[in-house]
Amino acid sequence: MTALDPSTLGLEGDRRRVRRERRIRISFWVAGMSTLAISIAIIASLTANSVTFLSNIDLDTLLTFDKWAPRIGKFDIATLFVGSLMVSAIAMVIAIPLGLGAAVYLAEYAKPRVRRVLKPILEVLAGIPSIVLGFFAIAWIGPNIIVDLLHGPSDFSLATAGLGVGILVTPLVASVSEDAMRAVPYSLREASYGMGARRFTTVVRVVVPAAISGIVASLILAASRAIGETMVIALAGGAFGEAHFTTNPSDPGLTFTSALASLAAGTDQVAGGGGSDAGQAFNSLFFLGLVLFVLTLLLNMVGNFFVRRVREAY
């Protein structure tokens, strides 16, 4: 886009070169459009099976507030929605203070040498596979925090999963909002110091407000990641295959994602074999996927809108 357009210069040289240029241009175009094909394939496969699912069940059963148990034909979406909401909310309660705190410290207080060491370590935390954090949630968070500290009934609960997801998305919050704060031009800080402001005042009243759209973006993207996170909840959520409707985070439960994963782990259901309920369970996978896709897409679009505003500001 930034490149000059050499074809207007009339200096392309001989025909073979021109033809090769055109061939290469076309193949790059095809590669570029392949991403559109992926989106179309995702939407098509999700909606096709979701339509089959929705046309084969009584729509009233989607909101019965009793249980999600696809193997016996109970498809209560509210159970999963509330589960997802609780896990994401707990995750954000952890990730917002920790992530923002770490970001402000790295961007405004840390010496360059300290920052060069600490930032890669935080990025290592971001690179830890989610299943490993799931194991950590069961092996450490469950017994030590949920049971000992908060006197929860069991190691396995939505709260355990939420804390695990919180640790998982903290580096995302930290890294995106740190970038946003470092993008704030130094002249703003200098003006603030020039007025006699302390560093604390400068950070809170000048830098953070200037970077607010990037910070909001980091939070929205983290929330979207938390909703889409699967394995931590599948391991630590405590429910497998089915879950009762609950609004208590210390109960075991399922989210959209962990319902998908646990349904898929019973391979016979995914193959679409068995009775009619099993077939419906297979189709319900895609319905869950569609709901998840739409939810995260909306969040991501809002998040990306804020990220773009940061770029345009300075």
Next chain:
Amino acid sequence: MSTVGTTLPREITIDRSLRGKRLDVPGLAFQLGLLACLFACLAFIVLLLATVFSDGLDVFKTRGFVLSQFPHELGRALDETSTFLVHPHGIPGWITSALALLGVPWGLFLAVRARRWRLVMGVVATIVVVFVIAGFIGTSSFLSGNVSSSADRAGVAQGIFGTLVLAFITALISFPLGVATAVFLEEYAPDNRLTRFVQLNIRNLAGVPSVVYGLLGLSIFVKLLSGATGGRTLIAGGLTLAILVLPIVIITSSEAIRAVPRSLREGGYGVGATQWEVTKTLVLPNAFSGILTGTILSLSRAIGETAPLLLVGAVLGFFTTGSADLFQKFTTSYTALPQIVFNWRGEAQTDFAINLTAAAIIVLLAITLLANLTAVLLRNRYEQRW
């Protein structure tokens, strides 16, 4: 003692006498709070590693590396490779043999003739390292054992194989396609509505949860294209992961390409190069380290993914690896390290649910953290050259 809260930023130098004399209590408290947040993040890493190692290290102690067997196992790895290469396994096996027997020496010969000594050393070192690692893996019954229902014999060899092959297929597809797309977006595409839509679409694809890609793989690669992929195979799994990481590869490659200064391109055009020639000889070589970093990071993400593989049918539990033919391994049942972790975690016995799970996690972490570390080091080395 009053300097902590009011230290001025390093860019501004002001006479010390201008700093406040009063202790800045809220500022100090704020800074300490921030530091606490940062240390909490770091503490979680330490705690996580401590938990995993305290549970899993026993497995490596009892069934770990028997160093006295190392020469024997190294010999066996060499032996198996040579039998595999010499023995024709049908046409695909024949092709791999021919490629390995002729391609590698031919490539080395060309590199030597062109005096690309670093390339030669890199290839030779890679081969040596691979065989040494294979030898070490052979000396541990945990690393070289198959998935089993008995905790004494269960091992992660099938998982390591599956994970490495999946990463290889993922890289093979997502690297060229991702870089080509990034080149298209940054160098070729006109700034119109379609291009902006494609860019928006890529950003959105990057945020789609990984399970959804699993559903895509299930309906397209496992069901629709089962003739080509063979259903629940490594190929279907690798294709799914490739599509999963493609947006990340595109975004990081785009950033690397954008960082190449415009003057370089203009210099290229100035000497009469075409757009492709400028891209090939100036843009891509200068953006290469950035592209490589992004690709390695996305590969380490692919290695750790569990949910999509659950959907596209990596095996949970016991299965036989079948014959030694590499081609057949690509088209039969497979598993990967995260799948083994997930499966063992669900077992009732403590041996499996805690010790073996933690040991498998150590192997998984070793692979992903090594990949991440490589990427971070590469990036730090090549950062801000302009």
